Structures are given as structure tokens and as C-alpha cells.
Amino acid sequence: MPTDEFEFIDASGLEALLLGDQRFALFDARDEGLFAKSHMLFACSLSLADLEARLFRLVPWQRTLIVLTSDEGDGMAARAARRCLGLGYTNLRLLRGGNQAWQRHGKSLFKGIHVPSKAFGELVEAHYHTPMIEAAELHGLMASGAKVRIFDCRPPNEFHRMSLPTARNCPGADLLSRVPAMVDHDETIVINCAGRTRGILGAQSLISAGVRNRVVALKNGTMGWHLAGFPLESGRSDLVEPVDPARLDGIRRMAANLRERFDIAVVDMSAWLSRAEGEPANRPLLLDVRGPWEYQAGHLPGSRSAPGGQLLQATDYYVAVRNTPLLLADDDGIRASITAAWLLQMGLRDVSVLDHRDIFSHMTESGTACWLPARLIPLVDTVDAPQLARDLEGGTTLVLDLGSSDDYYKGHIPRSRFVMRSRLAHSVPALPRLPCVTLVADDAVTGAFAAREITELYGAPVRLLQGGRQAWREAGLPMQTGLEDAVDPPEDMWHIPSSPLGGLDSAMRDYLSWEIDLAAQVAREPGTRYLVGDRPPASPRTPEAPTPANAAGSRN
CATH class of the missing domain: 3.40.250.10 (Rhodanese-like domain)
Structure with a gap:
């Protein structure tokens, strides 16, 4: 697949970025199941399966430098770059030689997910x-x-x-x-x-x-x-x-002592509101560390839900732009403070908390935020569960399930086929020909973009099941378990060891051994900044900067 429309960065240039203070995101474009087998320490998993649904939440400013990688020769990074470009992101680089080039540079690849946090x-x-x-x-x-x-x-x-x-x-x-x-x-x-x-x-x-x-x-x-x-x-x-x-x-008082010990600034609400109206490149990333149900009930405009415990467990899932300032919000001054103390010890250099007093009067939004502008989401026809059941009975539709393989294994619509979005070009043309295709997706955004792809590949109308698998279940319609009708292998995700697809007891033992050994393995990787127990140095508050010449790479 040609990649000459994008610039490259080599492994030494990427190492310079990891050692520096510039804001940038490093994404691995492979499916999470493949990512979990071998990836760079500070690469964030952003697969083709849900790139459109997640990118704007992870990278709010479209001029941010994004470096994309995958396995050498698989074309995934270039495919992801084209999608990023289609969403308005223009400062893109491909890692020359992919993950294998990083190994040849003398660096390590890691198993598992959320490795820096673990x-x-x-x-x-x-x-x-x-x-x-x-x-x-x-x-x-x-x-x-x-x-x-x-x-x-x-x-x-x-x-x-x-x-x-x-x-x-x-x-x-x-x-x-x-x-x-x-x-x-x-x-x-x-x-x-x-x-x-x-x-x-x-x-x-x-x-x-x-x-x-x-x-x-x-x-x-x-x-x-x-x-x-x-x-x-x-x-x-x-x-x-x-x-x-x-x-x-x-x-x-305990929380205040933590803020003093780790020099955590408390940002006044009026100061945040004035910054929120300024240049996007200079805004901190506002993270709401309360429970997701609290966020849905009411939250600050522009805030992203990142429950504190999960933010520490899976930091790379919530924070993808390296060196970006973080502003943590809660409603008691406690949850944000203790989360900030740990993030600073993790090596994030600029973490502050929002003054929680009178915060509820500013929580003018509710529900689950969709960060992707509506104008970019393709239009797609929909069908409700009862009608889909009749169409399945009449043999007039092919049902493709784009959800996770774990959810599919636990329960899916009878005769639906599990497919991975990254493999649609390979799997869809070989499927049986029926008058139309119905998609089952975890979210409407992913479903809409996949529908556009499948329309071109299959050559028949494509529609989306309203409410997804949950709507089918709530309609009292039958479910089927297992992977017998799966088209693709369950490589879309990392399966927890305690699940049937994760390996159960033997996988649990391997996982625990892996986790214990991590600390020694990560110490030699560039960009590691752990400061456990130490008072962090003064936080550099650097604005977004253009790519340095020695890291920009070339087109050839």
C-alpha cells in the first residue's frame, strides 16, 4: 500500500521526541489483540476498529503531532493516517520500519496492555x-x-x-x-x-x-x-x-497535605473558564475523575470522563498526548488530589486540580459526550430489533457484528457474523450475497463509518441496528453464544485471563508473573520518568510547538 503521501520519522527521531517536552501522540494502529502481543512501551492502542470514535477525545487539537506505527509492512499505520487526515489531522508521521525498526534501534517491545501504569x-x-x-x-x-x-x-x-x-x-x-x-x-x-x-x-x-x-x-x-x-x-x-x-x-486535610507535598496547584474556576475560551493548543486536558455515572448526570463543558482509579490503571487509554498539561476535576477536592499525586509520581509533569467549590453550578452538560463533530459522521439508515428479526427470518439480510469478540462470545444475534473492521476488505467480499447488510455496533459512530466501507465492499444497502445488541436483548429476542459463526479470529482485543477466551488458570498465573517482572523491564526505555515517592521538579508549561527539524523525518 503506497505511503508516499505521508512523512516518516525514524527510530532515533522518535526517541528524541520521547526524551523531549514537545506534545505529541504515539499510536499503534493494530487491533488490541495484536498490540497486546508486542508493542512499544509508550505507544497507545488506537485501532482501525474505533479510531473515528476515539481520536477527538484523545487528541483535542487537530494540529498536534501524531506518530503512527504498526508492524513493518502490514500497512495499518498508513491506513490509520489516511483516516486521521480525513478527520482534519494534518501533522502526521509514520514510523519508518514500524515496531521492528524500534527493536533494531536497540529498544524493547512489550506484551500486555497499559504497561506503563502496571x-x-x-x-x-x-x-x-x-x-x-x-x-x-x-x-x-x-x-x-x-x-x-x-x-x-x-x-x-x-x-x-x-x-x-x-x-x-x-x-x-x-x-x-x-x-x-x-x-x-x-x-x-x-x-x-x-x-x-x-x-x-x-x-x-x-x-x-x-x-x-x-x-x-x-x-x-x-x-x-x-x-x-x-x-x-x-x-x-x-x-x-x-x-x-x-x-x-x-x-x-489529608488531601490538602498531599497537594502540599507534591506541589499540586489548585486552579480557580474563573481562571479555567478564561483559559477554556482561549487558544486550544494552550488548554490543559480537563479530566473528570468522578464515577462515569456522576459524569453522565452532569459535567463541565469540555471535560472528559476519566474515573481516577482507572486513570491510574490505564493512563494511556485516557491520556494519549504526551507532555500535555492535565487539570483534574471532582466535587470534593479529594479524588482529584490523590489522583494528581499519583500521576505526578508516574512522571506526568504538569498536573493540577480544579477548585471544586461551586463546581455544580458550572456543570451545564450531561450524558456521554461525543467529541467527533456531527458534520463528519456519515449518514446511515437504521432498523429496529423487531424488524431485523423478521428480515432474518425471511433471509433478506446479512448481519455483521462489529462489537468486541468477548461480547460476541457471551451472546450475539443468531446467524450474525463476527467481523473485525480492520479486516473488512478481506472478509466482506467472501460473504454470502443477500439483498442488504445490517451492522451491529457498540456505538453509532463506529457503525456509521463501517457502513460506508461495507457499502463499497459489498455493493448492497447497509443499515445499522438501532441500540445495538442491547436493543435486541431488551426486545426479548433470542441470543446465541460462542464463536461458531465468527468470520475473523478474536484478535480485536486483549482478553482478560479469567475469561474463557483469555486462558483461565494458566493465563492468570502467567499474567501475575508478567506484572511482577515489569518494573525492571521498563527502566531502560526512553521516556520513562517515574518519580515514586519524590517531590517532582517544577512543571514545565510548554505550549504546543512545531516538530523539531531533527525529528520531522522525510518522505523517502
Whole structure:
């Protein structure tokens, strides 16, 4: 596939960018399943599957330098560049030789996803000596009736999938503002996640803030509990409720101490509002670290939902533009402060928090934001679930499922075919010919862009199922499980080890070993800036800059 319409950057130029202060994004354009097998440490996964739906959220300013990579010779980076160009992004570079050129440059490729964040968790544990409790010891304490309280710091959907007996759900950023008020002084607080990172950060957050109870992280989380032979529960929802604000004075003092220790600036609301109206290149990225349900109920214009615990666990999913200033928002001054303290120790240089007082009066937007301008979204016909059921019965439509392979495996529309958007050009022409095609997509934006592609490839009308797979289920229509009707392999995503597609017990053991070994592996990579436990240096507040001449590369 020709790439001469784009400029290149070589591995040495990319290394210079990683060591510098310029704002830029580095994206790997392959599907996440392939990305998870081997990728550059600071590359963010942005696959062709949902590029249009995610790009504007990740890169708000269209003149930001974007470097695209993939495997050498696969053409994915060039395809992604064309899509970026079609959305108005013009400052694009392709990494010459792709990921393999980075290896030839003497650098490493990494397995897994969210590697910088997970390596950070291991560094935190090593630096602070975060206390751990083994599954067998915790099980014994629970059986003996000891005063132990377990808090699962994952998002509610993960808690619902599997949880420890008696555990309550308190997402990571909420731990400090909720847990201390719920426990007696002599109770042991146990924080768990699925593996290691979030449990370590959650427990250490309470310890570093000054909570006086004994606080420990469950070693290896729910996976360690399961591998030790103890049962997990599923289907539970037990979210810890917010504490009365009148009872938070002591916790707010703890948060203030963290801000002082790490030199975290508090930005006045009027100062933010004036900056929000200025040049986009000079604005910080405004991240709302509250729960997604709180964000949907009401949020500040221009803010992006990034729940604090997940922001630390998967920083590269929420923050793709390196060296961009971050402004964290919440409604209590606690969640943003503790999240900012960890991000600074992770090596992000410019992180501040928004003054939370009177913040609700400025939350004039609600719902889930769509960052892509509506004028760029192709028009597509739609069909409702009952009509699609009749069309399937009559044999007049081919149904293609563009959702995740994990969701497809768990339940999909009978006779629908799982396809990966990155492989449409290969898979669609070989499919049976029917009068029309119906797409099932996780979001309407991705569905609309895929419909345009498939119309050209299939040569028949293409429409989108309103409400996707959920609308079909809510209509009381039958579902089918498994991958028997899948056209493409389930390489669209990284499958969690505890899932059937992830490998179960053997994969859990491999995952935990991989996570423990990360800290040593990342230390030699350019761009690593971990400052665990240290007061960060003064934050450079550099505006967006043009690409330096030695990093710009060439067209040949």
C-alpha cells in the first residue's frame, strides 16, 4: 500500500521526541489483540476498529503531532493516517520500519496492555513496601471472625463479574473519601482488584494519606484468591455510598497535605473558564475523575470522563498526548488530589486540580459526550430489533457484528457474523450475497463509518441496528453464544485471563508473573520518568510547538 503521501520519522527521531517536552501522540494502529502481543512501551492502542470514535477525545487539537506505527509492512499505520487526515489531522508521521525498526534501534517491545501504569504499580509497591496479605491468610481471618473489611477498588462492572465474599465495591479514587468513615479504628482494611496494580495503589493511597487503620492489599487480587482454591461470587452490586460531606473535614486535610507535598496547584474556576475560551493548543486536558455515572448526570463543558482509579490503571487509554498539561476535576477536592499525586509520581509533569467549590453550578452538560463533530459522521439508515428479526427470518439480510469478540462470545444475534473492521476488505467480499447488510455496533459512530466501507465492499444497502445488541436483548429476542459463526479470529482485543477466551488458570498465573517482572523491564526505555515517592521538579508549561527539524523525518 503506497505511503508516499505521508512523512516518516525514524527510530532515533522518535526517541528524541520521547526524551523531549514537545506534545505529541504515539499510536499503534493494530487491533488490541495484536498490540497486546508486542508493542512499544509508550505507544497507545488506537485501532482501525474505533479510531473515528476515539481520536477527538484523545487528541483535542487537530494540529498536534501524531506518530503512527504498526508492524513493518502490514500497512495499518498508513491506513490509520489516511483516516486521521480525513478527520482534519494534518501533522502526521509514520514510523519508518514500524515496531521492528524500534527493536533494531536497540529498544524493547512489550506484551500486555497499559504497561506503563502496571509497571508503576510494581514500583510503588517496591518503594513504599506496601503491605500485602496472602489469600490463605485473609481466608483464615474471615473464617475466625476477625475484624476485617474488604473493599474491591475496581469499577462496578468488574465487581459484578466476580468478587470476594463480603467485599464491598469502592472504585479506587473513592477509597479515601468513603472508607475511613465506614470502619472502626481497630478493623483491618483490605483492598483488592483483579490482579495487583489497583490494589497496591488503593491500599497505598490510604496509607500515604494517613489513615491509621491497618491497611493491606490482597496479593494478586481476585486471581490470587481463585488460584488459592477459594470461591468467588458473581452478579453482585454493592457500591459504597458517598459519605456526608460534613464528615469529610479530616479527609480534606489529608488531601490538602498531599497537594502540599507534591506541589499540586489548585486552579480557580474563573481562571479555567478564561483559559477554556482561549487558544486550544494552550488548554490543559480537563479530566473528570468522578464515577462515569456522576459524569453522565452532569459535567463541565469540555471535560472528559476519566474515573481516577482507572486513570491510574490505564493512563494511556485516557491520556494519549504526551507532555500535555492535565487539570483534574471532582466535587470534593479529594479524588482529584490523590489522583494528581499519583500521576505526578508516574512522571506526568504538569498536573493540577480544579477548585471544586461551586463546581455544580458550572456543570451545564450531561450524558456521554461525543467529541467527533456531527458534520463528519456519515449518514446511515437504521432498523429496529423487531424488524431485523423478521428480515432474518425471511433471509433478506446479512448481519455483521462489529462489537468486541468477548461480547460476541457471551451472546450475539443468531446467524450474525463476527467481523473485525480492520479486516473488512478481506472478509466482506467472501460473504454470502443477500439483498442488504445490517451492522451491529457498540456505538453509532463506529457503525456509521463501517457502513460506508461495507457499502463499497459489498455493493448492497447497509443499515445499522438501532441500540445495538442491547436493543435486541431488551426486545426479548433470542441470543446465541460462542464463536461458531465468527468470520475473523478474536484478535480485536486483549482478553482478560479469567475469561474463557483469555486462558483461565494458566493465563492468570502467567499474567501475575508478567506484572511482577515489569518494573525492571521498563527502566531502560526512553521516556520513562517515574518519580515514586519524590517531590517532582517544577512543571514545565510548554505550549504546543512545531516538530523539531531533527525529528520531522522525510518522505523517502
